Amino acid sequence: MMGDMPAASSxxxxxxxxxxxxxxxTGAELADLLRRSALGDETAFAALYDATSRRLFGLVLRVxxxxxxxxxxxxxxxxxxWRHCTRFDPERGSAISWLxxxxxxxxxxxxxxxxxxxxxxxxxxxxHRDVEFDTTAERGQASLExxxxxxxxxxxxxxxxxxxxxxxxxxxxxxxxxxxLDLPLGTAKTRIRDGLIRxxxxxxxxx
Amino acid sequence: MSPDLHHLSGAYAVDALDDDERTSFxxxxxxxxxxxxxxxxxxxxxxxxASLTEATPPPSLRASVLSDIAQVRPLPPLxxxxxxxxxRAPNAGAPDAGGTVLPIRHRRRTAWFAAAAAAAxxxxxxxxxxxxxxxxxxxxxxxxxTAADDAMTVSTTKDGATAEVAYxxxxxxxxxxxxxxxxxxDGMTYQLWYVGPAGTATPAGLLGVDAEGSGQxxxxxxxxxxxxxxxxxxxxxxxxxxxxxxxVVLALA
Numbered sequence: 031m032m033g034d035m036p037a038a039s040s041x042x043x044x045x046x047x048x049x050x051x052x053x054x055x056t057g058a059e060l061a062d063l064l065r066r067s068a069l070g071d072e073t074a075f076a077a078l079y080d081a082t083s084r085r086l087f088g089l090v091l092r093v094x095x096x097x098x099x100x101x102x103x104x105x106x107x108x109x110x111x112w113r114h115c116t117r118f119d120p121e122r123g124s125a126i127s128w129l130x131x132x133x134x135x136x137x138x139x140x141x142x143x144x145x146x147x148x149x150x151x152x153x154x155x156x157x158h159r160d161v162e163f164d165t166t167a168e169r170g171q172a173s174l175e176x177x178x179x180x181x182x183x184x185x186x187x188x189x190x191x192x193x194x195x196x197x198x199x200x201x202x203x204x205x206x207x208x209x210x211l212d213l214p215l216g217t218a219k220t221r222i223r224d225g226l227i228r229x230x231x232x233x234x235x236x237x
Numbered sequence: 238m239s240p241d242l243h244h245l246s247g248a249y250a251v252d253a254l255d256d257d258e259r260t261s262f263x264x265x266x267x268x269x270x271x272x273x274x275x276x277x278x279x280x281x282x283x284x285x286x287a288s289l290t291e292a293t294p295p296p297s298l299r300a301s302v303l304s305d306i307a308q309v310r311p312l313p314p315l316x317x318x319x320x321x322x323x324x325r326a327p328n329a330g331a332p333d334a335g336g337t338v339l340p341i342r343h344r345r346r347t348a349w350f351a352a353a354a355a356a357a358x359x360x361x362x363x364x365x366x367x368x369x370x371x372x373x374x375x376x377x378x379x380x381x382x383t384a385a386d387d388a389m390t391v392s393t394t395k396d397g398a399t400a401e402v403a404y405x406x407x408x409x410x411x412x413x414x415x416x417x418x419x420x421x422x423d424g425m426t427y428q429l430w431y432v433g434p435a436g437t438a439t440p441a442g443l444l445g446v447d448a449e450g451s452g453q454x455x456x457x458x459x460x461x462x463x464x465x466x467x468x469x470x471x472x473x474x475x476x477x478x479x480x481x482x483x484x485v486v487l488a489l490a
Contacts, residue, residue: 067311070310070311072303072306072307075303075306076299076303079302079303080299083293083294083298083299084291084292084294085287085288086287087292087293087294087298088292089287089290091290091292092287092290092292101294101295101298101301104294104298104302105302105435106435106436106437108302109302109306109437112305112311113309113311113312113437114311114312115311116311116312116313116314116315117312117314122277123281127277127280127284130280130284131284134251134252134283134284138252139252173288175285175288176288176289176291179285179286179289194251194283194286195286197248197252197253198252198283199286199289199290201252202253203254203255204248204253205255218248218253219244219245219248220244220247222247223246223247223248223279226247226279226282226283227279229282229286230278230281230282233282235281235282235285
């Protein structure tokens with residue numbers, strides 16, 4: 031499915047990291063769980079949930095912030111995954127990227143629909159603090175993948191990194207990002223793209 | 238390709254386009270393989286950032302998710318004639334609860350058409366709607382349902398438009414009848430949905446409204462008592478998920 035859907039596996043070998051990151055299974059395992067889910071296998075879907083829920087919920091929580099709403103959004107995203115799992119095409123990309131895309135879009139849509147005004151009030155705060163993304167640290171140690179990603183982020187310029195983080199983890203539109211960062215309108219989308227390209231190249235991510 | 242559009246790939250990959258931009262970029266994506274490939278790669282790169290924000294959801298969420306999926310059938314797989322590019326992230330545009338009929342004529346047409354254009358591009362290809370087959374002969378859709386012993390009807394009216402839904406638990410079927418409804422404009426259609434308790438919409442066929450503003454249809458698929466029936470305006474052929482706000486929402490029980 032999601033023909034044109036992004037996909038991709040992080041180039042990193044996933045299996046060794048599974049334990050470190052909590053539960054994330056290998057791309058092949060996730061793809062297999064999706065395939066079985068498409069056949070109506072609820073046990074497989076439960077396993078898929080167990081393997082991915084920390085990552086999905088963490089992202090949704092990061093974007094949405096409100097805990098109760100994040101639970102709703104995560105629930106909605108998983109239901110969408112279930113409903114659409116027949117459309118997942120491993121040829122077109124990795125399972126985890128597919129899941130994250132669904133979760134992110136769901137979170138962003140929810141935030142824009144229902145929380146636009148509240149979040150705009152937070153805009154000032156958002157620009158004036160570093161994006162503290164390390165809820166992983168709550169678990170004592172960052173996953174290997176997180177370490178890799180953090181290292182990769184250092185290859186971005188500050189401007190690129192801020193733009194990518196505000197857009198993806200903050201859930202802001204590029205126009206909002208431009209305003210938050212005092213950039214001319216239209217510049218933020220270029221920064222976001224350039225930053226993602228660098229991230230992709232550094233991580234060796236493939237679609 | 239337009240260089241300008243091409244530069245939207247990154248913002249699109251992180252859902253940072255506004256609705257209008259998203260719409261036009263998705264139209265562009267449908268015809269630009271280079272951008273499709275780039276979006277896929279950049280989305281994957283962005284997704285890796287989520288490894289920095291992991292958080293453990295409450296155990297109750299797992300139970301809720303598993304309870305949800307037990308009640309929902311996955312969409313059918315895409316078939317060969319799925320000529321249009323796929324949907325991207327599916328969007329469960331859950332209509333709000335409650336029984337309302339909004340007068341279509343008062344809505345902003347432009348927004349609808351913009352949404353419709355987007356949906357035309359990203360509509361899930363496999364869902365080629367065949368209008369419900371009238372295999373019950375000449376009996377009207379409403380009559381087919383109301384003929385059941387346990388049939389019940391609910392209706393709602395607003396600004397001269399009325400929608401009535403008949404439902405039979407025995408048959409597991411629902412039908413809808415509307416009057417005073419503005420016919421769908423060219424290239425558009427009314428589409429029916431079951432909306433489950435979790436707010437997810439399942440397609441339930443199309444509804445034609447004639448020049449007099451009347452129409453009836455038997456909803457496709459199985460109706461369950463916890464569902465609501467919703468009706469939205471969609472591009473001709475229907476959408477996989479609602480792309481506009483519902484004009485009608487009625488609870489079955």
